[in-house]
Structures are given as C-alpha cells and as structure tokens.
Amino acid sequence: MSANLPARAKFATALLRTAAVMSRATGRGDGSVIGGRVGLIVEPRLLELLADGRHVVLVSGTNGKTTTTRFATAALEANGKVATNSYGANMPTGHATALAKSLRATYAALECDEHYLGQLLDAAHPKVVALLNLSRDQLDRAMEVTALAAKWRQTLQAQAGHTTVVANADDPLVVWAASVCERVVWVAAGQSWTADSAICPNCGNHLDRFGEFWRCTNCGLNRPSPQWSVAQTGEAVVGPDGRRYDLDLQLPGRVNRANAATALAIASLFGVEPAQAAPRLSQVTSVAGRYAKVERDGRRLRLLLAKNPAGWLESFDMIEQGPPVVLSLNARQVDGFDTSWIYDVDFTSLAGRKVVVTGDRRTDLAVRLEVDGVDFVVAEDIGGAIAAVAPGPVEVVANYTAFQDIRAEFNRVN
Amino acid sequence: MIVAPSTLRIIWLYPDLLSTYGDRGNLLVLAHRARARGVEVEPMQIRSDQHIPQSADMYLIGGGEDGPQAVAAERLLDDGTLARAADDGRPILAVCAGYQILGESFYANDRCHPGLGILDLRSDRGESRAVGELSGEGHPGLGVGSITGFENHGGRTRLGEAVQPLAHVSAGTGNDGVAEGAWAGHVIGTYMHGPALARNPRLADVLLAWAVGVDPAGLPPLDDTWPERLRSERFAALAPE
Ligand SMILES: [Zn+2]
Numbered sequence: 299m300s301a302n303l304p305a306r307a308k309f310a311t312a313l314l315r316t317a318a319v320m321s322r323a324t325g326r327g328d329g330s331v332i333g334g335r336v337g338l339i340v341e342p343r344l345l346e347l348l349a350d351g352r353h354v355v356l357v358s359g360t361n362g363k364t365t366t367t368r369f370a371t372a373a374l375e376a377n378g379k380v381a382t383n384s385y386g387a388n389m390p391t392g393h394a395t396a397l398a399k400s401l402r403a404t405y406a407a408l409e410c411d412e413h414y415l416g417q418l419l420d421a422a423h424p425k426v427v428a429l430l431n432l433s434r435d436q437l438d439r440a441m442e443v444t445a446l447a448a449k450w451r452q453t454l455q456a457q458a459g460h461t462t463v464v465a466n467a468d469d470p471l472v473v474w475a476a477s478v479c480e481r482v483v484w485v486a487a488g489q490s491w492t493a494d495s496a497i498c499p500n501c502g503n504h505l506d507r508f509g510e511f512w513r514c515t516n517c518g519l520n521r522p523s524p525q526w527s528v529a530q531t532g533e534a535v536v537g538p539d540g541r542r543y544d545l546d547l548q549l550p551g552r553v554n555r556a557n558a559a560t561a562l563a564i565a566s567l568f569g570v571e572p573a574q575a576a577p578r579l580s581q582v583t584s585v586a587g588r589y590a591k592v593e594r595d596g597r598r599l600r601l602l603l604a605k606n607p608a609g610w611l612e613s614f615d616m617i618e619q620g621p622p623v624v625l626s627l628n629a630r631q632v633d634g635f636d637t638s639w640i641y642d643v644d645f646t647s648l649a650g651r652k653v654v655v656t657g658d659r660r661t662d663l664a665v666r667l668e669v670d671g672v673d674f675v676v677a678e679d680i681g682g683a684i685a686a687v688a689p690g691p692v693e694v695v696a697n698y699t700a701f702q703d704i705r706a707e708f709n710r711v712n
Numbered sequence: 713m714i715v716a717p718s719t720l721r722i723i724w725l726y727p728d729l730l731s732t733y734g735d736r737g738n739l740l741v742l743a744h745r746a747r748a749r750g751v752e753v754e755p756m757q758i759r760s761d762q763h764i765p766q767s768a769d770m771y772l773i774g775g776g777e778d779g780p781q782a783v784a785a786e787r788l789l790d791d792g793t794l795a796r797a798a799d800d801g802r803p804i805l806a807v808c809a810g811y812q813i814l815g816e817s818f819y820a821n822d823r824c825h826p827g828l829g830i831l832d833l834r835s836d837r838g839e840s841r842a843v844g845e846l847s848g849e850g851h852p853g854l855g856v857g858s859i860t861g862f863e864n865h866g867g868r869t870r871l872g873e874a875v876q877p878l879a880h881v882s883a884g885t886g887n888d889g890v891a892e893g894a895w896a897g898h899v900i901g902t903y904m905h906g907p908a909l910a911r912n913p914r915l916a917d918v919l920l921a922w923a924v925g926v927d928p929a930g931l932p933p934l935d936d937t938w939p940e941r942l943r944s945e946r947f948a949a950l951a952p953e
Binding site for chain 1: 727728729731732733734735736737740741744759760761777779780783844845862864905906907910911938939941942945
C-alpha cells in the first residue's frame with residue numbers, strides 16, 4: 299500500500315508515526331490519538347488513502363467491540379498481516395494510526411466508535427461491518443440509544459450497498475438498524491441488558507419476548523433466524539451448516555463466546571474457515587489490559603473493564619464464585635460525570651462475598667451496595683484494596699478511567 | 713413502632729416508557745429505608761399497557777425521551793388513576809419527564825401536550841440542555857434540608873401559585889435557574905434524576921412518612937453514615953475552591 303500513497307500522504311504518515319512514538323516515549327499514552335491527529339491535519343484524506351486497496355472489517359457496538367476486533371484479527375491473520383487499532387483508539391485518529399503503522403497489511407480489523415460508523419463507512423469502504431449491541435452508555439454526553447440506532451439505520455441504508463453486515467439477532471435495536479441492508483449475516487450474540495429495547499424501535503409498540511425470541515405484534519419486526527450461535531452446552535460456536543466448532547478461549551464468560559461467534563462469522567466472510575479460525579482465538583489472552591492477570595503481595599488480580607450497566611452485569615456473570623471482588627468507579631469526562639447508572643445494575647449477586655469499593659466515586663458505590671444489602675469495605679485506592687483482601691485470586695471490576703488508573707499501577711499491563 | 717399498613721405497596725409507573733439514569737434507584741432506596749424500619753415493601757412495576765391499581769400506597773414515575781413521554785402522558789390521562797390517587801393524598805414522586813407530565817402542559821417533539829394537571833406548573837423547552845450537578849436549599853415546609861442531585865434535561869418549568877418549589881437553586885438549573893422542582897399536598901416533582909432519593913434520604917423519609925401516615929420526625933432514625941458522606945462530597949465538589 300505504501301508504494302501507492304501520494305507524497306503528501308506519505309509525509310503525513312511519517313509525521314503520524316513520529317508523533318505516536320514521541321507520545322509513548324514521554325509516557326502520555328499509547329500515542330494512537332495524538333499521532334492520528336497530526337497525520338489527519340497534514341492530509342485530511344489520510345484515512346481513505348491508507349485504507350485504499352485493503353480488505354477491511356469494522357466492528358461497532360456499545361460493548362465487546364475491542365475484544366471482538368481482537369478475535370477477528372487473530373482469525374484473519376490466517377490469511378496474512380492485519381492492521382488493527384488494538385489500543386481501543388476507536389475514532390478516525392486511531393484508525394489512521396493503525397493503518398499507518400501496518401502499511402503492508404492487506405487486511406484491516408478496525409474497532410469503531412458507534413458515532414463514527416458513517417464516517418468510517420465513507421473512508422474505509424469496509425467489506426464487512428459487525429454490529430454487536432446498543433445499550434445506554436454515559437448518557438450525559440452521548441446520544442440516547444434509540445436515536446443512535448436510527449442514525450445507524452440511516453447510515454447503513456445510504457452507505458452500506460457493497461458491505462455485508464454481521465449483526466446481533468438478539469438485540470432489537472441492532473436488528474432494526476441492520477435490516478435495511480441487503481446482505482446480513484445474523485449471529486445470536488445474546489443480550490444481557492433488555493431495558494433499552496422494551497419498545498419496538500420501528501413503531502413504538504411493546505415487544506413480546508419468549509425466551510430468546512422477540513417480536514413486535516404491531517409492525518412485525520422480529521428476531522431473524524441466526525446463522526451463527528453460541529452452543530447451549532460447553533464452549534463452542536454453532537455455524538450456519540449446524541456444525542459445532544469448539545473453542546478454547548482464554549477470556550471468560552458467555553459474552554466472550556458470543557464475541558467469538560461474531561469473529562468466526564466475520565472470518566468466514568473473508569474466506570477463513572471456522573475450523574481454522576476457532577483455534578486461533580485462543581491466542582487472545584488479554585485485550586489492552588482487560589482480563590489481564592497481575593500479581594502483588596500474593597494477590598492475583600484479574601482486571602475486568604466494565605463501562606456501563608450492561609458491562610457491569612456481564613462482568614458479574616464472568617467472575618469466579620468465591621474470590622473477593624474489588625469495584626472501582628470514577629466519573630471523569632470520558633466516563634461521564636453522572637453515576638446514576640449504577641442503580642441500573644443489580645449488585646445483589648455479590649452478597650455474601652468480600653467486596654471492596656474504591657475509585658474517585660467509591661462513596662457512590664458504598665451507598666449503592668448498602669441499598670442492595672451487600673457488605674463492603676472502602677479503600678482509598680487499588681493499593682488499599684489489595685491490602686484489604688487476603689492473598690489469593692481477586693476479581694477487579696472497574697469503569698474506564700478507574701481501569702486505566704489500575705492498569706497504570708501495573709505498568710500499563712496489556 | 714410505626715402504625716403502618718402491613719405491606720407498603722409502591723408502584724413504579726411505566727418503566728417500559730420512562731426509565732433512564734437509574735430511575736429504579738428511587739424504588740430501591742424507598743424499599744431499603746422502609747424495610748430497615750420493619751415495614752415490608754411490595755414493589756410493583758406497571759407497564760404502560762396495564763391498568764394502574766388504585767390501591768397503592770405510593771406512586772413513582774421516572775424520566776425519558778420525548779416520544780415515550782408523550783405516549784406516557786396520553787395513557788396516564790386515559791387511565792385517570794394517578795390524578796385520583798393524588799386527590800386521595802397518596803404520595804407521588806415524579807422525576808424529569810414524569811415531573812413535567814404531572815403539570816398542566818409540557819413540550820415534547822416540538823409540540824405542546826396536555827399534562828395531568830396534578831401540579832400547577834407548565835413546562836417548555838429551554839435554550840440549552842441543563843446537565844450537571846444540581847443542589848439547593850430545600851423548601852422549609854418540607855424539612856428536607858439541602859438537596860443534591862444530577863440533572864440532565866432540556867425543559868424549563870414555570871410554577872403556578874398552587875405549588876411550592878422543592879428547593880431554591882444554589883448550583884445548576886432546576887426549573888429555571890432559581891427554583892427547583894415542585895410540591896403540593898403529597899406530590900413531589902423534581903429534575904434531580906435517577907437515584908435522587910439515594911442522595912437525599914430525608915426526602916425519601918418524607919415520602920415514606922406520608923405513605924404510612926406519620927410525621928417524618930416520628931420515623932425511627934437510620935444509620936446514614938454513607939449517604940451523609942456522599943452528600944458532603946457532592947456539596948464539597950460544588951463549593952468554590
Ligand atoms: Zn413494531
């Protein structure tokens with residue numbers, strides 16, 4: 299690809315890489331955002347030029363997009379080198395950096411912020427777009443969920459002519475958005491959070507639900523038959539031919555098995571057979587620090603990132619029964635200043651185990667747990683939290699900046 | 713000892729239409745504070761396609777987007793139960809979109825809609841969205857002290873003569889930058905969204921006292937160490953350096 303870049307784009311690419319390296323060296327971050335910003339100022343069409351001629355998949359949704367992108371990358375690497383924004387820098391600056399860093403990669407797997415789907419469809423001409431789920435997330439700064447689904451629907455209708463969409467059949471908002479596309483591959487990826495889709499996004503009627511099935515009796519919108527699903531028993535994905543593909547994931551929980559199903563569906567659209575792709579997913583042991591295991595003073599911490607109510611519920615589903623749990627909550631700009639959403643999360647499943655709360659907004663968590671009848675200890679920071687629990691395994695659940703704070707404590711563990 | 717109904721029935725109205733920002737929190741806090749005093753609570757959720765029972769001891773209604781707000785108002789008007797409950801002195805707590813619905817009229821999707829007329833107030837669109845911490849001095853008639861919450865709404869509300877403001881605003885916007893919320897009889901409306909009662913336990917107790925028919929001062933005190941600490945933190949965050 300680099301050979302075809304115009305001179306200006308080459309210059310922008312070189313500047314981008316220098317800026318990213320300097321930012322990393324000065325410890326100001328992963329360098330993805332600042333590098334991309336520099337590059338896009340010099341050449342506004344940089345993203346499009348860098349994406350030109352590659353086989354691209356975009357992955358978007360409220361939760362699971364970083365992990366699914368990483369799974370898809372592992373699977374697509376069976377075909378060749380894959381450019382990917384592996385630090386979760388999921389806006390155009392991050393995409394430009396990802397592509398600039400892997401000029402020779404024929405494939406690109408890009409995690410895309412929900413609000414930038416249209417821009418990326420325009421610039422990257424993806425072969426495949428995977429849509430995972432939509433739920434409430436930092437409402438004080440983001441668009442409300444139904445409006446976002448409507449924006450997706452409009453964008454896909456206008457721009458997704460040559461794209462195949464891999465979409466979650468279990469999420470009515472995603473189905474409504476994706477159903478305007480000609481080519482859709484449906485995945486039964488589950489929905490741990492149904493409160494944002496009680497109402498039909500198409501007509502406003504109540505959705506009827508029977509187990510995993512849902513439908514609108516008014517306009518007929520209903521759950522499409524999925525081609526891919528997570529097996530009912532064991533760790534496996536069931537493909538379109540009804541065949542079972544065993545997984546040996548290093549990441550926990552049903553939600554990651556669903557992410558794996560989506561990744562296998564993506565891979566097969568790029569010609570990677572599921573039997574070939576499935577074992578490759580075992581290479582993914584942590585994702586930008588998520589699920590990483592770190593140790594201090596005999597405490598073996600597993601780090602779980604959960605940014606919104608659906609994410610917290612999913613992480614409670616993932617954690618081992620028994621070990622102490624550390625919950626860390628911040629409410630800085632990128633987290634959203636409003637902590638009200640913690641009342642949308644049911645904490646009662648934590649009752650009876652050792653729970654430590656920390657983070658800037660630990661007092662909010664303390665009040666929340668008291669209301670749910672869960673005993674807790676308050677610690678000033680992660681160091682205090684570690685001191686408050688016995689040696690052995692510890693599950694740590696944190697929202698975005700709280701997670702980054704903890705990750706920084708452990709040398710930005712990946 | 714409280715002379716109370718054996719079970720307090722608290723109805724959360726229309727969570728299918730009006731439920732954002734942790735609105736469930738108010739129900740959870742009321743149930744927690746009632747149970748801590750030995751009063752059992754039967755929380756009920758009534759969907760917008762169900763008839764509203766008249767026999768509840770308290771009604772809660774939450775916030776939401778314009779479309780669902782307009783639909784909820786229509787169905788509440790058709791149902792008629794909530795206005796009768798207010799007349800009977802049943803406590804009602806209404807938040808954001810729900811608060812606007814209790815008034816004479818409100819704006820949604822650029823159109824003026826009739827409200828339930830339970831509270832003497834009218835709401836329209838503000839120039840900008842009010843987002844952030846909200847605090848103020850509670851109305852002395854309620855005895856709730858200072859209030860603290862988080863607001864996120866595009867509406868502005870003008871109070872009529874038959875209601876009192878819930879609080880005088882010291883930070884944030886509330887109804888209009890001066891007054892926040894409204895109350896009359898046993899009905900309270902507020903722009904403090906979601907778990908407003910978690911940060912304002914005395915407001916929760918006023919509602920509970922009304923529901924069981926005692927003076928709020930007569931409720932057995934609870935250990936409010938954590939809610940009080942949270943309140944201090946939120947007030948301190950707003951204080952000038
Ligand atoms: Zn419908």
